[in-house]
Amino acid sequence: MKKCFYLFAFILASLSPFTTPAQAASKTDNIEAAIQGEEFAKLVEAPFVPPPITRKFATKVIVNLEVKEEVSPIADGVNYNFWTYGGKVPGNFIRVREGDLVEFHLNNHPKNKNPHNIDLHAVNGPGGGGTSSFTAPGHSSVFSFKALNPGLYVYHCATAPVAMHIANGMYGLILVEPAEGLPKVDREYYVMQGDFYTQGSTGEKGLQAFSMEKAVAEKPDYVLFNGAMGALQNEKALTSKVGETVRIFIGNGGPNLVSSFHIIGQIFDRVWQEGSMSAPGTNIQTTLVAPGGAAIVEFMTPASGTYILVDHALTRAFNKGALGHLMVASVDSKASQDKLVYSGKQSDEIYQPEGANVATMASDKPKTAKSLVKDKPLADKIKAGEIIYRNNCSACHQPKGQGIPQSFPPLAKADYFNENMERAIRVVIAGLSGKITVNGQVYDSMMPAWDLKDHEVADVLTYISQSWGNKPQNFKTSDVKAVRKKLMVEMDKGGH
Numbered sequence: 286m287k288k289c290f291y292l293f294a295f296i297l298a299s300l301s302p303f304t305t306p307a308q309a310a311s312k313t314d315n316i317e318a319a320i321q322g323e324e325f326a327k328l329v330e331a332p333f334v335p336p337p338i339t340r341k342f343a344t345k346v347i348v349n350l351e352v353k354e355e356v357s358p359i360a361d362g363v364n365y366n367f368w369t370y371g372g373k374v375p376g377n378f379i380r381v382r383e384g385d386l387v388e389f390h391l392n393n394h395p396k397n398k399n400p401h402n403i404d405l406h407a408v409n410g411p412g413g414g415g416t417s418s419f420t421a422p423g424h425s426s427v428f429s430f431k432a433l434n435p436g437l438y439v440y441h442c443a444t445a446p447v448a449m450h451i452a453n454g455m456y457g458l459i460l461v462e463p464a465e466g467l468p469k470v471d472r473e474y475y476v477m478q479g480d481f482y483t484q485g486s487t488g489e490k491g492l493q494a495f496s497m498e499k500a501v502a503e504k505p506d507y508v509l510f511n512g513a514m515g516a517l518q519n520e521k522a523l524t525s526k527v528g529e530t531v532r533i534f535i536g537n538g539g540p541n542l543v544s545s546f547h548i549i550g551q552i553f554d555r556v557w558q559e560g561s562m563s564a565p566g567t568n569i570q571t572t573l574v575a576p577g578g579a580a581i582v583e584f585m586t587p588a589s590g591t592y593i594l595v596d597h598a599l600t601r602a603f604n605k606g607a608l609g610h611l612m613v614a615s616v617d618s619k620a621s622q623d624k625l626v627y628s629g630k631q632s633d634e635i636y637q638p639e640g641a642n643v644a645t646m647a648s649d650k651p652k653t654a655k656s657l658v659k660d661k662p663l664a665d666k667i668k669a670g671e672i673i674y675r676n677n678c679s680a681c682h683q684p685k686g687q688g689i690p691q692s693f694p695p696l697a698k699a700d701y702f703n704e705n706m707e708r709a710i711r712v713v714i715a716g717l718s719g720k721i722t723v724n725g726q727v728y729d730s731m732m733p734a735w736d737l738k739d740h741e742v743a744d745v746l747t748y749i750s751q752s753w754g755n756k757p758q759n760f761k762t763s764d765v766k767a768v769r770k771k772l773m774v775e776m777d778k779g780g781h
């Protein structure tokens with residue numbers, strides 16, 4: 286009877302007009318695929334992945350994955366006791382081919398304190414392997430499964446309390462590559478989001494313990510790509526060159542938050558949504574990645590520059606760490622194409638709608654000539670400035686002016702800020718872009734011009750300079766007014 290059904294299904298599948306190459310082998314075919322030889326899986330740490338599989342047949346793949354409990358930095362000056370598959374968050378990337386027989390060895394390091402197991406979403410079987418892989422410290426469990434369904438799958442620990450094991454970093458990705466392989470690209474990367482819950486608040490220094498209370502409330506202190514703030518920034522940024530194609534295997538360990546994965550300034554040419562290997566979606570801006578889910582995004586990088594990976598639920602990116610960099614380098618032979626795709630800023634001219642007077646728009650509307658220049662007492666200015674700071678500046682420069690390494694310069698004990706009052710005023714009213722050096726660190730980013738009244742600019746700058754170890758100064762409304770006048774004259778002359 287069962288045989289009969291398989292035969293029937295097989296005939297149906299071969300007749301179906303909807304059969305695409307990605308569906309060429311059926312689950313039944315994969316159950317029956319003959320296994321030839323054996324090999325050890327090459328396990329690779331994020332953000333890299335093992336090379337594409339070129340084998341044309343199914344084999345036995347032996348996976349040796351080690352669980353390690355290890356204290357390492359989650360942010361600058363903040364440590365966390367991560368529980369990992371292979372020593373890092375996310376766990377080692379595993380790459381097998383559909384039809385392969387996977388012999389899985391889960392090794393729990395003798396120095397660990399807790400039992401662990403593994404549930405691979407690529408498994409057809411009870412608990413995804415969880416029930417067969419429960420392993421005490423200093424022990425090793427073995428189980429085997431057949432990789433029947435091609436796709437990109439999450440694996441994670443499923444030992445109680447499961448959410449805690451996952452929140453401590455116990456997740457990774459396994460790719461079951463379709464028999465015919467994936468389209469060729471120039472670069473492949475591995476990025477996984479996760480939410481983290483600490484006793485102290487975001488950025489609080491020292492060793493931080495897990496907070497079950499915050500996890501239950503789903504209020505993370507950190508939302509991270511690859512397990513640490515800055516894990517994909519600066520010298521650790523993902524890279525590519527103009528004209529190259531990039532594939533990112535993006536997963537979400539959770540345990541709780543959905544990721545709205547987006548790269549600022551890139552469009553995904555193809556997205557294999559939810560890790561499915563059937564037809565990819567095309568021309569996608571943001572893709573949802575569920576906790577315990579994954580997707581594959583692919584795009585050609587046509588223009589040079591720095592592009593920012595984010596969870597587009599943006600306070601997670603700018604306040605909780607879900608922020609990475611993709612640096613696309615220009616290529617001499619492609620310089621003209623690069624400029625054709627994106628020009629860069631071509632001009633900045635005064636915009637004056639009919640009937641408007643720029644001079645009064647851009648500054649305080651004077652009631653009397655005197656009210657223009659009269660400042661509040663210093664203490665009141667600092668108080669008012671603190672509120673302006675909190676509402677306008679702290680999202681990027683952070684609540685205590687500490688900034689975010691590589692992205693937003695510090696305003697606390699900031700040599701650049703303290704060096705030149707006029708320049709600080711200019712930055713706020715006219716914006717700033719291009720390379721600057723603050724406390725020895727180079728920033729090459731952009732701050733928008735701020736639409737604040739003259740006295741508000743004076744108040745916020747006074748607050749900053751009277752806080753966090755800066756050189757105390759009193760910025761006057763009249764100073765701001767004078768700088769604004771200078772800027773207008775410069776712009777009228779066409780200078781920048």
Ligand code: HEC
Nearest residue numbers: 677678681694695699701702717718719728729730731732
């Ligand atoms: C959207 C993010 C963002 C916000 C909001 C923001 N800035 Fe900035 N700011 C930046 C970036 C990025 C730079 C560095 C620009 C560069 O690299 O050229 C910068 C640079 C500066 C600098 C010069 C560098 C330094 O460390 O002294 C000052 C001063 C400054 N900002 C003040 C402010 C003030 C005051 C506010 C609020 C009114 C503010 N910023 C709001 C992103 C921001």
Ligand SMILES: [Cu+2]
Nearest residue numbers: 401442444450
């Ligand atoms: Cu575990």
